[in-house]
Amino acid sequence: EAGVVQSPRYKIIEKKQPVAFWCNPISGHNTLYWYLQNLGQGPELLIRYENEEAVDDSQLPKDRFSAERLKGVDSTLKIQPAELGDSAVYLCASSSRDNKNIQYFGAGTRLSVL
Amino acid sequence: GENVEQHPSTLSVQEGDSAVIKCTYSDSASNYFPWYKQELGKRPQLIIDIRSNVGEKKDQRIAVTLNKTAKHFSLHITETQPEDSAVYFCAASMRTNAGKSTFGDGTTLTVKP
Numbered sequence: 001e002a003g004v005v006q007s008p009r010y011k012i013i014e015k016k017q018p019v020a021f022w023c024n025p026i027s028g029h030n031t032l033y034w035y036l037q038n039l040g041q042g043p044e045l046l047i048r049y050e051n052e053e054a055v056d057d058s059q060l061p062k063d064r065f066s067a068e069r070l071k072g073v074d075s076t077l078k079i080q081p082a083e084l085g086d087s088a089v090y091l092c093a094s095s096s097r098d099n100k101n102i103q104y105f106g107a108g109t110r111l112s113v114l
Numbered sequence: 115g116e117n118v119e120q121h122p123s124t125l126s127v128q129e130g131d132s133a134v135i136k137c138t139y140s141d142s143a144s145n146y147f148p149w150y151k152q153e154l155g156k157r158p159q160l161i162i163d164i165r166s167n168v169g170e171k172k173d174q175r176i177a178v179t180l181n182k183t184a185k186h187f188s189l190h191i192t193e194t195q196p197e198d199s200a201v202y203f204c205a206a207s208m209r210t211n212a213g214k215s216t217f218g219d220g221t222t223l224t225v226k227p
Contacts, residue, residue, distance in 0.1 A: 004157075043158070043217050045216075048214065102163070105150075105157040
């Protein structure tokens with residue numbers, strides 16, 4: 001079984017540029033999460049989807065961040081425009097309907113904003 | 115909301131010694147406590163978890179204990195090996211919001227050969 005797949009693994013952009021991250025969860029997992037992980041800190045939830053519905057986006061900076069999961073499978077997270085402080089690792093995770101507590105993480109996208 | 119504190123932030127032990135990492139949580143509604151291991155540049159991976167109806171759980175060299183009254187739980191690694199070196203994260207999930215986990219800031223464990 002393939003795990004959670006994220007791309008790209010690394011992204012370097014200049015500030016004020018847009019950037020997008022992609023996530024393909026484990027097949028059959030209806031819950032998808034996007035996390036922000038700063039260096040030396042634990043993952044912080046940005047948004048959580050149940051199928052195609054965003055059920056928790058309270059921590060998503062909506063002025064510049066957006067996300068979608070149109071068909072309830074793949075998801076994209078976008079930042080526009082990026083700021084220096086957005087440099088971090090963006091992790092995607094998924095969990096199944098039968099056990100939402102167990103989350104499986106992707107390898108993450110390391111974003112560097114110059 | 116839930117607040118999870120993790121200590122220590124760094125831990126260095128000699129190979130073969132034991133390592134203990136502690137976490138406290140604030141919300142008594144939390145009922146699920148996983149531990150993740152994240153090796154450098156890799157994804158966090160679940161290594162062990164415990165639910166609030168259990169006080170202790172063991173899996174080979176790792177064990178987790180939970181004290182609901184004091185709202186703290188700990189990860190114990192015995193007979194540490196160099197490959198145990200990684201960052202370990204604890205987390206707490208709220209009963210009323212299954213799937214929403216709050217993570218600690220992590221403990222960097224270094225096992226010296």
